[in-house]
Amino acid sequence: MNKIIQVRDVNKSFGGVVANRNISMDVEEGKITGLIGPNGSGKTTLFNSIVGYHPIDSGTIHFDNREISQLKVQKIARLGILRTFQQTRIYSKMNCVKNMLISAAHHNTKWLDMFTEYPQELSERAEHLLEFVGLYSKRFLISGDLSFGQQKLLEFAMALMNEPKVLLLDEPTAGINPTLINGLIDRLKRANHEFGITLFVIEHNMRVVMNLAESIYCLAHGEMLSHGTPEAIKQDQKVIDAYLGAH
Amino acid sequence: MNLQFKKIIFYAAILLAGIFAPIVFPAYTFQLAVLWMMILFALTWDILGGQMGYNSLGNILFFGAGMYICTVVQIGMYYDVAEYTAHFGAVKIDFTPYQYFTGISAGLVIAAFACAIIAVIFGWIVFGLRGPYFAIGTLGVAIAAGELVGAWDYVGGGGGISLPNYPGGPGDREMFFYMLCFISAVCTFIFLKWLYSTRFQLALNAIRDDEEKAEAMGIHTNRYKTIAWSFAAFFLGISGGIFGNMTGFIEPLEVAFPTVTFGIFMVLMVLLGGKGTLWGPVIGAIIFHVIKEITWTYLLGWQWVALGALIIINVVYFQQGIMGWAQEKWPEFFGITVDEAITSAEENSPAEKEASL
Numbered sequence: 001m002n003k004i005i006q007v008r009d010v011n012k013s014f015g016g017v018v019a020n021r022n023i024s025m026d027v028e029e030g031k032i033t034g035l036i037g038p039n040g041s042g043k044t045t046l047f048n049s050i051v052g053y054h055p056i057d058s059g060t061i062h063f064d065n066r067e068i069s070q071l072k073v074q075k076i077a078r079l080g081i082l083r084t085f086q087q088t089r090i091y092s093k094m095n096c097v098k099n100m101l102i103s104a105a106h107h108n109t110k111w112l113d114m115f116t117e118y119p120q121e122l123s124e125r126a127e128h129l130l131e132f133v134g135l136y137s138k139r140f141l142i143s144g145d146l147s148f149g150q151q152k153l154l155e156f157a158m159a160l161m162n163e164p165k166v167l168l169l170d171e172p173t174a175g176i177n178p179t180l181i182n183g184l185i186d187r188l189k190r191a192n193h194e195f196g197i198t199l200f201v202i203e204h205n206m207r208v209v210m211n212l213a214e215s216i217y218c219l220a221h222g223e224m225l226s227h228g229t230p231e232a233i234k235q236d237q238k239v240i241d242a243y244l245g246a247h
Numbered sequence: 248m249n250l251q252f253k254k255i256i257f258y259a260a261i262l263l264a265g266i267f268a269p270i271v272f273p274a275y276t277f278q279l280a281v282l283w284m285m286i287l288f289a290l291t292w293d294i295l296g297g298q299m300g301y302n303s304l305g306n307i308l309f310f311g312a313g314m315y316i317c318t319v320v321q322i323g324m325y326y327d328v329a330e331y332t333a334h335f336g337a338v339k340i341d342f343t344p345y346q347y348f349t350g351i352s353a354g355l356v357i358a359a360f361a362c363a364i365i366a367v368i369f370g371w372i373v374f375g376l377r378g379p380y381f382a383i384g385t386l387g388v389a390i391a392a393g394e395l396v397g398a399w400d401y402v403g404g405g406g407g408i409s410l411p412n413y414p415g416g417p418g419d420r421e422m423f424f425y426m427l428c429f430i431s432a433v434c435t436f437i438f439l440k441w442l443y444s445t446r447f448q449l450a451l452n453a454i455r456d457d458e459e460k461a462e463a464m465g466i467h468t469n470r471y472k473t474i475a476w477s478f479a480a481f482f483l484g485i486s487g488g489i490f491g492n493m494t495g496f497i498e499p500l501e502v503a504f505p506t507v508t509f510g511i512f513m514v515l516m517v518l519l520g521g522k523g524t525l526w527g528p529v530i531g532a533i534i535f536h537v538i539k540e541i542t543w544t545y546l547l548g549w550q551w552v553a554l555g556a557l558i559i560i561n562v563v564y565f566q567q568g569i570m571g572w573a574q575e576k577w578p579e580f581f582g583i584t585v586d587e588a589i590t591s592a593e594e595n596s597p598a599e600k601e602a603s604l
Contacts, residue, residue, distance in 0.1 A: 114446060
């Protein structure tokens with residue numbers, strides 16, 4: 001299997017706090033990879049390092065065999081790594097359709113494309129994806145007026161609209177009620193199978209991550225504690241002590 | 248079709264009113280010209296302030312820069328500028344009609360493009376600032392520009408420049424400048440109406456709503472911000488050039504870089520009319536200008552108090568402005584609506600149920 005993201009010996013400190021220490025990990029193309037760990041263990045820091053939100057202190061990050069740790073956020077996003085935020089972020093004063101349209105991929109836009117209207121097929125794709133997440137009838141509402149769960153679905157649809165190669169999801173089910181979670185798991189799996197998008201998911205909900213991921217990494221205190229299949233992780237004594245056992 | 252027809256009638260009525268207003272009310276020609284200028288100010292301020300969420304207090308910079316660039320080009324084409332400004336108050340040079348009109352045309356065109364370039368340069372410096380820091384940063388740049396021009400003897404320093412006399416009667420002169428103001432405001436409106444129909448507007452709105460998200464989604468945010476500001480600067484540069492010629496005399500602090508009057512008015516007009524809409528700035532500018540003229544005429548001495556009261560009412564009770572208020576009151580008219588037909592058809596589908604939870 002091709003390793004689409006390769007993280008090697010990444011270190012990142014904020015002042016005296018070491019958020020990531022010698023982290024090495026891989027995300028395999030076409031698969032769903034999970035990332036778990038207690039609060040403050042450095043999961044979101046690792047995400048931020050991958051998408052270029054802050055510079056890393058040392059180490060390398062490769063995407064599609066290209067070193068990306070020196071690139072800017074926008075550039076990395078245009079290469080095809082997209083992230084969603086723990087605190088859902090949408091364009092709250094625009095309606096859902098506009099949120100979708102502006103999320104269309106920017107990697108091959110030319111200067112003059114700024115001043116063109118959106119082609120018909122993009123509008124159709126936007127509507128199709130809104131239908132996919134169940135927001136079609138609300139497509140003309142101002143997105144900030146939607147419920148939190150709906151905003152999460154919209155953010156997910158926006159990410160799909162961008163046609164990324166890899167999608168980094170930061171706690172996609174946080175703050176969502178259990179009924180909606182099942183629907184979301186189903187849609188994440190379909191995005192992976194049907195649209196062929198590699199997923200890399202931070203998740204605290206064990207039921208979700210065990211159900212979703214084929215390979216799971218566990219962080220604790222900024223260090224990589226363990227890696228394996230969901231079954232292996234569940235049995236790993238180190239993980240149980242650091243994280244699972246705490247429940 | 249019917250709606251289309253109504254729209255054409257509506258726009259035609261505005262154009263006709265614009266053309267015939269100074270003929271019907273010749274005493275108000277200058278005030279009407281200033282009104283069109285105010286509309287242009289509000290429209291250009293809203294590109295950044297309303298659509299993009301960057302509250303600039305320094306857009307007046309481009310007005311003043313356009314004014315000076317236009318003047319220097321106009322004079323410089325036929326005379327030595329340093330000599331002309333030194334002549335100020337003494338010998339007045341008469342421009343021939345040919346010299347005058349070629350000068351003003353070239354001046355306006357060069358002012359427009361030069362201001363757009365200035366916006367690119369300043370944008371590169373100040374777009375690293377966000378929120379209130381951007382507002383204060385741009386304000387600082389505008390004030391500094393006024394002071395710098397005031398210390399520059401080549402363009403007359405604090406003494407200013409007297410512009411070439413219009414080669415014609417006073418009535419013709421007023422009408423000529425009225426038409427320039429009218430045409431430039433209408434062109435600005437048409438340009439923005441087109442611009443806001445393209446993806447450019449969505450990108451600006453995305454930056455306004457969440458710039459960090461826009462970056463994470465791969466939008467070329469700096470490119471959009473810089474170009475948006477240079478559009479505003481382009482039209483403000485033209486308006487500055489026209490205004491300088493219309494007043495006939497320019498100097499740095501009161502006429503070219505009036506930060507506390509025009510510079511603030513352009514913000515207030517947009518807040519009054521409604522940020523981030525095409526018609527909001529236009530409506531805001533008209534109401535503001537009318538109120539301002541009435542208070543300046545009938546409440547002299549108290550005019551700033553009245554204006555202050557208006558600002559307070561606007562900001563405290565009426566933040567979304569007239570268009571924003573209308574949009575809240577009649578959302579269907581603005582297309583903010585649940586697709587009822589679809590909802591009832593999909594009522595039983597699990598996806599819809601989940602989403603509505």
